[in-house]
Amino acid sequence: MNDDSPVLTLDGITKLFPGVRALAGVSLALRAGEVTALVGENGAGKSTIVKVLTGIYRPDGGEIRIDGKAVRFSSPQDAAAAGITAIHQETVLFDDLSVAENIWIGHAPRGRFGLIDRARAEREASEILERIGAGSLDPRARLRDLGIASKHLVAIARALSIEARVVVMDEPTAALSRKEIEELYELVERLKAEGRAILFISHKFDEIFRIADRYVVFRDGEPAGEGRIAEVEEGELVEMMVGRPMGDIFPPPSGELGEEILSVRGYSHPTEFDDISFTLRRGEILGFYGLVGAGRSELMQSLFGITRPSAGTVTLEGRPLVIRSPADAIAEGIVYVPEDRGGQGAITGLPIFRNVALPSMSRTARHGLVKTSEELALAREYTERLELRAASLDQRVGQLSGGNQQKVVIAKWLATRPSVIVLDEPTKGIDIGSKAAVHAFMRELASAGLAVVMVSSEIPEVLGMSDRVVVMREGRHAAMFDRGEATPASLVRAAAGIADAREAA
């Protein structure tokens, strides 16, 4: 555990792709027993460096050294053999195999005749799980039956089973709850104590400051700063990332709100939510806060016609509405931008313009025939407003970066010219610079007279953006705050059901 000689050094790594330099001479030194946070906006080259580290990409320049000796990875297996392992945002495990099988797959202990020694595999799996504080996990349990946090533990146990010296964690907390995140932090501490070198990639500043010892910042594939976490402040890191000082993060509210446009009364679902009422005015951003599983997304999906409510009424501009399908909702001018924009948002095999025009076919078609020129015009109008970066509108959405795919999805909904837009976790998983742009854009939508519902689990976002906040807890309306009345503490109290939460409505 010599702090001064790095286990792994990347020196001046350059990676070229046709027409673009993804990495331009970046360096990274990982030391045993240290957590290094890698920060940077989307597209800064974080995933590329992970792929270089794990042997998926071969660098075009620069050197990788392990214990001071230059190495070359020609396959992911080489990287694994050198003791480098990665835990990804979405765990890459096998749902239908057991915990022990997942831990040992590829390097299971062998018994006689070269057959897998199952008893030993399970025993040793138990030992490893015990070591990471997951002794309660049954090595024989099927992975499918475990929660996401337990799956992470299995992934980490797997990393330990191959005696990894370098553990790369690529946004490991993105899908975890608060409690699970705490458990993950403890694990990182334990890995540190065992003398492993950890590269931690995250968008969340609180966790970087919580667990990292050092930081490295990339910007546009180039090194933008590094040092000890103890010697840096959040604002400085943000500046290094975006290359400019971040001013007021949230745009100011638009002031005047318009007339009431949407009124929801006594909305209920057999299992997901119960007796929800709220109103929405033109120009307003209504925040929905709550813990994961509080029923916010389910409520919005029901308003959008994905599921049917068991009771309750919806009134739009004074007219009672019956929404039986998403098509009905879209026709009435209510749209929903889902949280899982990859899975539920874009059709990645289709070109950008077709994605954007997809819900607006009634407008782009004449006599039952879709006009490509109309689709292109529509797509151009809305993608330009969102400053989409793409080679052409013919490009397939799957070829775009995550942030740009997101813009395609939002453009698709705006192109339907809605009067009410529901954004579910609009900035989840996107970098800080893009976040500010999304926030500004939401405010712009509201100012233009749209009514915006924003489901968000990020307290600063809820407080900074919302004109009013509804807090849900276990499927029920827990509290309602006007702008300026809510504090982080009051939101958390209301969401968690701690007494003294202000009851209003």
Next chain:
Amino acid sequence: MNPGERAPDSVSRHSGAASRLAETLRSRDALLALALVVLIGLVATRAPEFASPARLAAVFNDSAILIVLALGQMLVILSRCIDLSMAANLALVGMIVAMTNAAVPEVPIVVLALMAIALGAALGAINGLLVWKLDIPPIVVTLGTLTIFRGIIFLVSDGKWVNAHEMSPAFKSLPRTEFLGLPVLSWIAILAVLGALVLVNRTPFGRALYAVGGNPEAAVYTGIDVGRTRCLAFVAAGAVSGLCGYLWVSRYAVAYVDVAAGFELDVVAACVIGGISIAGGIGTVAGALMGALFLGTIKNALPVVDISPFWQLAISGTAIIVAVALNARSERRVGRIILRDAEKGA
């Protein structure tokens, strides 16, 4: 999103016509067309008359039914389903139409053809409704209906054949009737191609097919009724199967239980060779057309170059595997492009 920082990357105003052309030339369709030309060229080295316009027109005419069926199957496959009952549908409708003609020769052929389309569509609707309303996997549904349809043919015909002499002359002659130098059968295939081009590329239904096959979940959120779209694809596939039922029995002037037995696999094979992804959402009309022509050419060419027709099966099978291998390779290449672009984006 930092405005101005990367202006060159922002969406270009022109729609990328040049890049689209380049992409087309490199595309699978172009490759397939090339393979088809090479195939015809190879046969022509042994039998030069094979490349004559008249012979090529005959090959096209002989492939017409396969083309029409492949286009119908394409709609179903695009929506991430599969229809194994097309040949059985064809045989059942063909039998009913032939028996009707034998029993009541006065019924005009146009009425019989429309009846065939309607019957086929109704049989397709059974598949579609089972897939839509009961949510049964399409392969299971159509495997079931394939067997049921064949069984019904036996029931309605008592296992007997309807032979040429029982059919009216008009019934038998329509597909052969020449119009502007081509038989009606060929014209039907041409019309089917044109119709499919419009349907797939220009109608909301066509757009919905690609969306449903490409990402069913996202399609739901876009306001597309996934089940209904799939059901319509099955109805369309059924309708062309029915039409081909009439064409088949009139062309070969015979109807019996085992008409077109196993032909559903040729149809699927034509689609697969044509680059239509079994996973849904990817495929073109040109691909389906050329896939069918490729199989039709092999079938017609082998006797010409004195290769036993038994080889035909082996060669068709090889073509399927080669086509799928090539497709898989090009998908992988696309995958790398995605990785690359994901890095450079945003």
